[in-house]
Ligand SMILES: Nc1ncnc2c1ncn2[C@@H]1O[C@H](COP(=O)(O)OP(=O)(O)OP(=O)(O)O)[C@@H](O)[C@H]1O
């Protein structure tokens with residue numbers, strides 16, 4: 040492939056959790072590289088540490104050992120604010136349970152991603168453009184007519200589409216999806232996955248997809264399997 | 273931006289927060305309105321006392337204090353315009369042959385006076401007094417009917433029918449049915465010191481002719497005070513000590529320098545009365561002299577402030593309860609905020625902003641409604657009286673015709689500051705709880 044460093048990489052990443060006196064090792068040295076435009080599926084039994092790895096890759100948590108690199112530069116040890124900024128710029132998350140904010144409409148939920156990194160005045164200056172971008176994304180995910188609906192008024196599939204639009208508004212290089220279809224029936228799931236893959240293609244995103252679905256994994260460029268805290272294939 | 277936006281959305285979708293806003297509004301409103309009414313009363317009372325007082329007073333002079341000496345000492349001060357000797361004593365006034373009235377019930381009439389038999393009898397030198405206090409104006413106040421006025425306001429204490437004269441407060445005069453020319457008897461006591469140092473009281477009765485009425489704005493002063501000639505009173509009480517002066521009223525040229533002047537005068541007076549290397553006499557501003565009386569209203573205002581601040585504390589607890597509930601409900605959102613690039617500080621700010629928005633709106637509404645209420649209080653009082661017959665505020669206690677009200681910008685700022693601080697503290701607790709919530713917990717659980 041290309042000679043440029045991977046967009047996202049894990050080098051010997053370890054993670055232990057302390058439970059009282061006991062130290063529970065969850066990740067025992069994970070190595071992983073994802074390049075721009077690459078779709079990677081992450082498979083593994085429940086409790087294998089997939090979500091934990093995803094959180095570490097997205098800088099939501101600090102590894103107990105090893106390194107996380109963005110574009111070849113180590114980022115796991117940066118200060119909280121710096122990691123938050125990188126997370127905002129580089130990573131879009133999609134979760135199994137959508138995590139939409141119930142008080143906000145679909146449009147506002149998406150717009151929130153733009154508000155995260157701007158001041159009140161800064162946002163005011165670009166509000167029209169931000170709204171247009173959010174609307175375009177919602178239209179792209181097929182929710183052009185549901186802009187002003189609250190999450191409670193949307194179906195599971197529609198909520199996940201809103202979450203996808205939200206993850207993409209800040210134009211990240213990487214999308215980390217943790218069982219995005221885990222809560223959807225197979226038809227809806229297929230629609231959501233098709234949508235994600237087409238956007239991934241169009242934007243050349245690096246895409247890490249955690250799933251239990253072998254069929255879905257087969258549609259990715261590469262499959263990574265985890266067992267007991269290590270990558271086995 | 274997301275902080276303010278989310279804070280507003282959280283608030284607007286939860287009408288219970290209106291309760292918190294209402295709590296803050298009410299406490300700010302009460303603090304503004306009630307305190308401004310008390311400040312109004314205080315202001316009025318102060319003005320009343322002011323018009324009935326000299327700028328400053330020398331009091332507590334020792335038995336060897338001499339007017340000839342002290343008047344010179346006082347006049348040497350650059351800021352002293354005039355000084356008048358005074359002798360403040362006590363007594364009872366009755367018509368000849370009439371028994372003195374019974375002693376009053378404790379506490380009655382203490383505030384406005386006039387219905388108790390003990391009077392403050394002040395001996396004055398009219399010529400000096402005219403220059404030093406508002407005395408000249410009190411004699412010709414428009415409220416005093418011509419029939420009750422002194423025959424000659426320029427010499428109000430000139431003897432009449434061969435007897436010394438007495439000037440009596442207008443209302444007491446009217447109540448007792450007295451008129452200029454009537455005979456009255458002043459009963460008082462002197463304290464004689466025998467050559468061996470023993471002190472013994474001596475009853476003094478003085479036959480006087482009523483000279484006329486006086487009226488100041490200070491009903492408490494008028495009701496409790498009569499004026500007689502200094503010479504007459506001094507002679508009755510102290511015999512031949514013609515130059516003795518126990519008290520002096522002082523008028524200053526520049527009132528802004530009053531405090532400094534009073535300190536200077538006290539040093540000068542004490543130097544002039546020094547004996548056994550110890551000075552005597554004190555010099556007080558009019559405000560210090562009536563501290564007890566003025567302090568009474570100020571003290572009531574202070575107590576009320578404390579009582580009203582309790583309302584703010586209650587409002588604070590209300591706000592704490594609703595905000596805590598909200599944070600508990602919204603911890604689920606903390607995970608996704610972190611995933612989108614939020615920091616713990618940012619999350620804190622969201623909930624802190626909720627509290628500050630509530631407080632801010634409460635303060636603005638409270639200050640606004642409080643100011644309106646205070647300004648239109650008299651109209652409101654009349655409206656309530658017209659509609660229900662209930663008079664909310666007694667104004668005739670201080671001889672006023674409308675509710676006094678004095679909005680103090682500094683106090684309003686203090687109230688706003690207090691409310692803001694309360695809001696900050698109260699929202700900080702739930703906000704910090706949100707800050708320490710692990711976003712991953714929200715992201716794992718559904
Ligand atoms: N905060 C924590 N404290 C202690 N143990 C934890 C904590 N978070 C995760 N674990 C443990 O780490 C292990 C891996 O969890 P993780 O959620 O990463 O698994 P997973 O592969 O995503 O599983 P699933 O497919 O069910 O989502 C589990 O055994 C879990 O109990």
Ligand SMILES: [Mg+2]
Nearest residue numbers: 089090091217
């Ligand atoms: Mg998981």
